[in-house]
Amino acid sequence: MEKSKEKELKVFAGHMRKLIIEAVFSAQSGHPGGSLSCTDILAYLYGEKMRINTSDPTETDRDRFVLSKGHCAPALYAALSQRGFFSKVAIKDFRKCGSMLQGHPCRACIPGVDMSTGSLGQGISTAVGMALMGKLDKKDYRVFSILGDGELQEGQVWEALMSAAHYKLDNLTAFIDFNGLQIDGKTADVMNLGSIADKVRAFGWNTVEIDGHDFQQIEAAVAEAESKKGMPTMIVSKTHKGKGVSFMEDQAGWHGKAPNQEQYDAAMVELDAALAALEVEV
Amino acid sequence: MTKMATREAYGKALVEFGNDPRIVVLDADLSKSTFTMLFQKEYPERHFNMGIAEGNMMSVASGMATCGKIAFASTFAIFASERALEQVRNSACYPNLDVKVCATHAGISVGEDGASHQCVEDLAIMRAIPNMRVISPCDAASTRLAIRAVIETPGPFYVRLGRLAVEGVYGEYGDETEFQIGKANTIREGSDVTIIATGLMVQQSIAAVELLKEKGINARLLDMHTIKPIDTEAIVKASKETGAIVTVEEHNILGGLGGAVAEALSENAPCLLKRVGLKDVFGKSGKPEALLQVYHLMPEDIVAAALEVIAKKG
Numbered sequence: 082m083e084k085s086k087e088k089e090l091k092v093f094a095g096h097m098r099k100l101i102i103e104a105v106f107s108a109q110s111g112h113p114g115g116s117l118s119c120t121d122i123l124a125y126l127y128g129e130k131m132r133i134n135t136s137d138p139t140e141t142d143r144d145r146f147v148l149s150k151g152h153c154a155p156a157l158y159a160a161l162s163q164r165g166f167f168s169k170v171a172i173k174d175f176r177k178c179g180s181m182l183q184g185h186p187c188r189a190c191i192p193g194v195d196m197s198t199g200s201l202g203q204g205i206s207t208a209v210g211m212a213l214m215g216k217l218d219k220k221d222y223r224v225f226s227i228l229g230d231g232e233l234q235e236g237q238v239w240e241a242l243m244s245a246a247h248y249k250l251d252n253l254t255a256f257i258d259f260n261g262l263q264i265d266g267k268t269a270d271v272m273n274l275g276s277i278a279d280k281v282r283a284f285g286w287n288t289v290e291i292d293g294h295d296f297q298q299i300e301a302a303v304a305e306a307e308s309k310k311g312m313p314t315m316i317v318s319k320t321h322k323g324k325g326v327s328f329m330e331d332q333a334g335w336h337g338k339a340p341n342q343e344q345y346d347a348a349m350v351e352l353d354a355a356l357a358a359l360e361v362e363v
Numbered sequence: 364m365t366k367m368a369t370r371e372a373y374g375k376a377l378v379e380f381g382n383d384p385r386i387v388v389l390d391a392d393l394s395k396s397t398f399t400m401l402f403q404k405e406y407p408e409r410h411f412n413m414g415i416a417e418g419n420m421m422s423v424a425s426g427m428a429t430c431g432k433i434a435f436a437s438t439f440a441i442f443a444s445e446r447a448l449e450q451v452r453n454s455a456c457y458p459n460l461d462v463k464v465c466a467t468h469a470g471i472s473v474g475e476d477g478a479s480h481q482c483v484e485d486l487a488i489m490r491a492i493p494n495m496r497v498i499s500p501c502d503a504a505s506t507r508l509a510i511r512a513v514i515e516t517p518g519p520f521y522v523r524l525g526r527l528a529v530e531g532v533y534g535e536y537g538d539e540t541e542f543q544i545g546k547a548n549t550i551r552e553g554s555d556v557t558i559i560a561t562g563l564m565v566q567q568s569i570a571a572v573e574l575l576k577e578k579g580i581n582a583r584l585l586d587m588h589t590i591k592p593i594d595t596e597a598i599v600k601a602s603k604e605t606g607a608i609v610t611v612e613e614h615n616i617l618g619g620l621g622g623a624v625a626e627a628l629s630e631n632a633p634c635l636l637k638r639v640g641l642k643d644v645f646g647k648s649g650k651p652e653a654l655l656q657v658y659h660l661m662p663e664d665i666v667a668a669a670l671e672v673i674a675k676k677g
Contacts, residue, residue, distance in 0.1 A: 141431070188429070188458040196429060197458040200449060203422045207454055210426020217387070217408065218430070237450075240419035
């Protein structure tokens with residue numbers, strides 16, 4: 082990846098983070114921690130990788146994305162609004178009565194959302210269905226999905242992984258947003274997942290382990306997934322919950338909590354400073 | 364006419380209408396029992412065995428439907444409506460996708476497998492989900508028409524099918540006027556009482572109507588093949604014209620056909636109602652015919668219920 086492209090994506094992600102905080106603050110409800118941890122992956126997908134058409138969001142040949150960890154809707158909405166699927170102004174209405182921006186992604190009401198999600202474990206299965214149809218219809222579109230590491234506790238995830246490997250879905254690439262935290266604490270304490278990469282590999286997937294905040298690594302992993310034939314790829318992405326807002330980082334308490342005015346102001350100052358630093362970066 | 368189970372008619376209908384490339388069929392290791400194997404033989408590339416993982420199957424079917432497919436997902440009713448309930452709700456119904464859940468082995472007529480496999484709650488459960496429509500055909504001919512109708516009608520459906528071979532109620536193939544989603548079929552005209560039946564209880568009720576005739580009672584019989592949207596008009600008409608109603612279903616008397624009819628009646632034209640069905644109990648192992656007797660789902664039980672509401676009507 083060119084340095085200029087990497088900088089461009091950092092700026093895209095920086096603006097996404099501001100929109101996420103804006104959304105959760107306006108709603109006084111929502112999930113900032115996990116949204117901020119998967120922001121860079123989403124920034125790469127929507128800012129660079131995916132073949133999508135904002136003027137025809139349901140175009141048959143588009144790449145698909147399923148946010149299996151649907152509670153991180155603010156991150157998805159931030160990416161979609163940055164790409165122009167809808168106005169950034171709409172973000173302020175997130176979770177409000179009458180807004181199209183439902184608390185969790187809603188396929189029927191939001192342009193650019195490929196699947197309604199929110200009930201953990203189901204999104205990855207629907208992505209399997211999309212990838213299967215890509216194969217059946219001999220389309221070259223690719224299907225991407227992001228799961229939470231806590232989400233892996235849902236048995237359905239493993240049913241989905243089994244079926245994706247069985248049907249050799251090499252057009253499916255999934256990310257695990259491995260931030261190590263869930264509502265009640267560390268995933269290791271709540272329900273230990275053991276070695277995620279080993280388990281996924283044992284289910285017949287190609288696995289890659291990366292830093293989920295490093296665009297160079299994200300791009301390389303996605304390229305590897307694309308060149309790997311006959312099996313789906315899982316990109317186990319080590320991330321930090323709350324990434325970019327220092328007082329939220331690696332804190333389970335910020336899983337599903339909205340900032341107050343003071344915290345909102347502090348977060349925005351920090352995110353603006355990060356963006357300002359990028360603008361002067363050569 | 365030879366008997367045929369509605370599950371077999373379903374498999375044949377999939378083959379008959381299967382040349383539509385939008386149709387994909389999913390099964391969960393029961394394709395020989397659900398008869399989706401017939402489609403599998405004809406269109407192997409569009410049949411997907413998902414293994415013993417019903418929840419995943421429903422969500423995968425939903426993902427397929429987002430790609431312009433009409434996804435038929437089949438397994439036993441108990442697993443389709445209860446094991447995979449939340450997937451049906453959140454993956455298929457909330458986004459209002461073209462997922463047709465065709466569930467076989469509904470009711471106690473499953474027989475020997477016993478209560479763990481005898482689903483007597485699915486009509487109530489599926490009926491409660493927004494966007495979902497619920498069909499419960501009584502014979503092979505109406506199953507064929509039901510499958511054609513759900514292919515032609517966008518959005519999610521639950522189609523309740525049986526294991527037991529049943530007599531035909533309609534002509535061998537039926538015609539279009541005989542099956543319209545949401546429109547009950549009048550099988551027998553009558554003015555003393557109305558029997559509203561669904562699934563294989565329609566056949567039991569035809570026998571009941573004959574028994575009542577011997578007693579000088581003219582019973583109307585409606586085949587309520589669509590549980591949702593329920594045919595309120597036919598129910599209100601029955602209430603006004605016959606003044607007493609008996610519902611008959613191979614299902615818990617709570618929440619299914621009886622519940623739906625009670626709702627329509629009490630909001631529009633109340634009259635006496637007696638619900639024949641499983642009285643809030645689980646089934647058990649046995650021959651289907653024996654179980655229908657044990658759980659009082661025989662023609663004479665329907666007759667007794669009819670006589671009871673007629674007597675109360677005074």
